[in-house]
Amino acid sequence: MKYIDTHCHLLFPYYDEDREEVLQKVNDELDLFIEIGGDLDNSQKVVDFIKNQPKAFGTVGIHPTDSEGFDINLIDKLEELAKNDKIVGIGETGLDFYWETNKQTQYKVFDAQVSIAEKLNKPLVLHIRDAYDEAYEFLKKSNLPSKLGVVHCFSDTWETAKKFLDLGFYLGFDGPITYPKNAELRKVVQQTPFERILPETDSPFLPPVPFRGKRNMPIYVKYVYEKIAEIKKIDIEELKSKLYFNTMSLFF
Template sequence: MNFIDTHCHLLLKQFDEDRQEIMKKVNEELDLLIEIGINVETSKNVVDFVKNKEKIFGTVGIHPTESEGLKETDLDEIKELSRKPKIVAIGEIGLDFHWETNKQDQYKSLDTQLDIAKEVGLPVVFHIRDAYDEAYNFLQKKGLSEYKGVVHCFSSDWEKAQKFLDLGLYIGFDGPITYPKNNKLREVVEKTPVERILPETDSPFLPPVPFRGKRNKPTYVKYIYEKISEIKGIDIETLKEIIKSNVEKLFFNKV
């Protein structure tokens, strides 16, 4: 059994020069990869990209930093795209207060896309940055569909992680769990039930050790597996089986 990257951006310009070469490696080293949409245009590209690729699935959605001035037609388009073949989630959506964008537009975009997820019966890939309390409070009031979701690239502490786990969500871990000074995040990995963990790369961003400062690639997800394996004291082959089951439950609704 090979590895699974549950969150990457192969369609971004950083892969324009060698995408085919990267894809060859993906086919050799990964069992499955999920390509993530961040706005209407990229979501359309995701739908086209995943069509004839056996191992690649996709999501469609509008990233919180892309939500300013959204039109009703943009959200209608996301709903239409979400029904296309091989689209397994709405995302990445959420709240990002790190950058200066209109917070009300972010809330509106998140609210509407959660309704879309519920209507079409898909889980959600959440992007949350510098807004964990706000996102938790919103989701607690809003309520989540039975299909749940994942907090992608989790970067806060165990207290916050526990709240999202209590909502029934999975936690996504990326390259930062390998960074030497990130003990707080490794504590979250240690305490999160392995049945609720999803390894990700977020390629081309957040490369793990030993590739910091370079472009991240989907195949580097093996370093995330290795670190989770080390922290949890679970051998890598057993971890692969558990992660495969987690992915099937969340994204493919398999019990």
Template sequence: MIIDSHAHLEDEKYDEDREDVIKRCKDELTLLINVGSSIETSKKSIELARNNEFIYAATGIHPEHSQKEINDIAAIEELLSQEKVVAIGEIGLDYYYGDPPVEYQKRCFIEQIRLAKKYNLPIVIHDRDAHGDVLDIIKKEWTSSLRGVFHSYSGSSEMAFQLLEMNFYISLGGPVTFKNAKKAVDVAMKIPIEKLLIETDSPYLTPVPYRGKRNEPANVKYVARKIAEIKNMNYDDVCNITASNALKLFNITFK
């Protein structure tokens, strides 16, 4: 059993061969979570889930769209009743480019956290160069029902342990395979396998040995192999345990 907990198969980079990519996913993966980043891509994620038994959807507004879509969160709320929507995401803060303005990002993030609490859904968090503010917001908004995953985690192991105490999982992707990935390797080593998910963030962050090329969900096996190496674990155990973690978080019953 192996699950890619975070991919974007609706991305335009797959427009020419999406069905071929989906076929490879189906051949290699047990399940896949396709994650929206705007109202439009959230709708496309739902469509992918509707048309493919092994795909589930997350719907949400990424911080890069926060200024444009801050007043349209009701549209995300309407999508939550659709079949196979299992999370709100990806949501969070991204300070890398310095835009959109922080106040829009924070408001959009907080409103979607509250939506998740209202509907008892997990959240998929995007945190880029904003660790302190993301952690502060999570702590202020936290209740025992709030849970989720920090996707493509780039924070420290110290921060990760704080997140574990608040019902969050840590998801690692392609960067853990990179030569300079000291922080990701440290996280992979220290965080219990029972609190880890694996992902590709396809079509981005392609793992070694295909770094630099377009990523796809079938490559999640390289992430699992690297984590198995770091933790001195059996590869199949890493796949099975991280998959079980994903099923538990997203409340998916798999037969």
């Protein structure tokens, strides 16, 4: 059994020079990967790209920091793209209050995507930054798809993690669990039940140790697996089959 990356952005310009080579490695070393949409244009590209990539699946969505540039009248276009068979989720969507931005617009675009997810019954891929409480309160009172979704690149306290786990969400873990200063986050990994963990890279961002400062790649998900295996004291092959099962359970 090989590795899985449930969150990457191989269509971003960071791979324009050598995308074919990167894909070759991904196809050699991974069982499957999920290419995540970031705005309407990018979501269209995801749909076109995954069509001819046997190991690729995708999501379509408007990233919270792109909400202001998004014309809400085009939401039907996103919904059309979301109906594609190889589109396995809606996102990344959510709330990001780290940047100076119009919060009301973020809520509106998030809400529209939650509705699509609920209507098509596809899970949500959530991007949450500096807004865990707000996103939690919002989700709690929303109509959600039956399989809910994943809090992508979870990076907050166990107290917060537990709230999302109690709602029924999965938690995605990425390179930051390998960073020396993130002992608190490793405790979250330790306490999160196996059946709710998903492996991610968020490539080209958040490279794990020993690639910090470089461009991330889906094949580096191996280091995320190794860290989870070390924290959970489990054999890597056993971990692979558990994370494969989780990916299948949520997205397929």
